[in-house]
Amino acid sequence: GAVVSQHPSRVICKSGTSVKIECRSLDFQATTMFWYRQFPKQSLMLMATSNEGSKATYEQGVEKDKFLINHASLTLSTLTVTSAHPEDSSFYICSARSRNSGNTIYFGEGSWLTVV
């Protein structure tokens, strides 16, 4: 089946620094990618929808200047957490939809971010 790869799987960064998380579709072209955040024992909260070649659409309450999303190609989307704070520590998951996959959305493995 289709594979979506996220990198890094775990990252620790200092408060005030920025960290970039990559989401790649390995064997298909992802016209749309979604970024979710999940706090412990909570569900996935959609942060933004990313379409290749256009600006991301952010959900209400998500700061677009803090969570920078770039979908520069059909196989890569990146999420950059800028000026990270400890409260940004969370599990970040991307998902991708292929132009040919119909109803199937593929999830990445997720990235654990810890801000110290």
Next chain:
Amino acid sequence: GQNIDQPTEMTATEGAIVQINCTYQTSGFNGLFWYQQHAGEAPTFLSYNVLDGLEEKGRFSSFLSRSKGYSYLLLKELQMKDSASYLCAVREGSGNTGKLIFGQGTTLQVKP
């Protein structure tokens, strides 16, 4: 707006059957998904319903009633490995371009 409700926790016995309910109210409906998520891992796709009725896939079945805004996931012959969180997600928008909105998830504990 959107509102997706699931029970927070459920407990069942190995070998038994469990039904996890999901009710939803969304501004636009274009399909309902069920995912399984083990702690610390990404969700795994289980099922998809867009028309009313029952979809069966092995030990897992999912039902949808669009008029009632209601779905359930049925797990048969429960195994210990089925202990996980089960997420109900609704797709909004038209065609295949809509976004998935997740419910809070139901943590299922299977006991011997």
